Amino acid sequence: VSAAAAVVSLVGAGPGDPDLLTVRAVRRLREAEVILHDRLLDPAVLDLARPDAVRIDVGKGPGESWTQERINALLVEHGRAGRRVVRLKGGDPFLFGRGREEVDALVAAGLAWEVVPGVSSALAGPAAMGVPVTHRRVAATVTVVTCSRAAGEADPDWDALARLGGTIVVLMGAAARAEVGRRLVAGGLSPEVPVAAVTNASRPDQRVVHGRLADLGSLPIEAPAVIVVGEVARYAACAAEAAALAAA
Numbered sequence: 001v002s003a004a005a006a007v008v009s010l011v012g013a014g015p016g017d018p019d020l021l022t023v024r025a026v027r028r029l030r031e032a033e034v035i036l037h038d039r040l041l042d043p044a045v046l047d048l049a050r051p052d053a054v055r056i057d058v059g060k061g062p063g064e065s066w067t068q069e070r071i072n073a074l075l076v077e078h079g080r081a082g083r084r085v086v087r088l089k090g091g092d093p094f095l096f097g098r099g100r101e102e103v104d105a106l107v108a109a110g111l112a113w114e115v116v117p118g119v120s121s122a123l124a125g126p127a128a129m130g131v132p133v134t135h136r137r138v139a140a141t142v143t144v145v146t147c148s149r150a151a152g153e154a155d156p157d158w159d160a161l162a163r164l165g166g167t168i169v170v171l172m173g174a175a176a177r178a179e180v181g182r183r184l185v186a187g188g189l190s191p192e193v194p195v196a197a198v199t200n201a202s203r204p205d206q207r208v209v210h211g212r213l214a215d216l217g218s219l220p221i222e223a224p225a226v227i228v229v230g231e232v233a234r235y236a237a238c239a240a241e242a243a244a245l246a247a248a
């Protein structure tokens, strides 16, 4: 679908800092008449929209009644009315964002759509800690995994991940971190492997912690966080040391 013909745009909002929006995302925000946005969104991003744009918070917080079906129906309703609709989603719309489910609803309704990729927290999180997800001779692969599962969906194969090694980036894993650490060590990964985590990456309240895989469960990690397991995570420790030196 060409961008010019799109009625509904699924737009990646990046990890939080408005400076990390793409040029196209900003353009779509400025054109939008209706914006359906996630909860985990920096208000500064929404400030880029027209003052008269209708902003709808469809965040699925605890106790919220916004089902995916209701969001899909609202996208279709505004799209059918011919409004320029932006569905603003954290990070990249197609990484653990149920983006394709929304596209399927638009396709079924015969509406024109597009996806504007965003800077995913899976990459921006590690970058905020100075951690490269791949590094020559250190990590040749990177696997992005989530601890969040739909009912009936199988758990990730932690044994296979432990065998593969490389870099493991865990999203939505703060609450399950002890289990992640335990499963990876049970799968054969060394308890000494470095880990690092960033909460609220790119935001003013960004927080980084680091340690060993064996200690993952006891590290103070609050959601929303990106956890990195693998040799590259030691660069987070380097960054912390450099910051401490600079402050001294």
Ligand SMILES: C[S@@+](CC[C@H](N)C(=O)[O-])C[C@H]1O[C@@H](n2cnc3c(N)ncnc32)[C@H](O)[C@@H]1O
Pocket (backbone or CB within 6 Å): 015, 016, 040, 089, 090, 091, 092, 093, 094, 095, 096, 097, 119, 120, 121, 122, 125, 170, 171, 172, 173, 198, 199, 200, 201, 202, 203, 223, 224, 225, 226
């Ligand atoms: C439903 S997933 C959506 C991921 C999103 N589509 C992306 O590409 O970043 C939400 C998870 O993304 C991660 N996340 C998103 N923004 C973050 C940020 N600014 N700092 C740390 N983690 C973040 C957290 O793991 C959070 O639980």
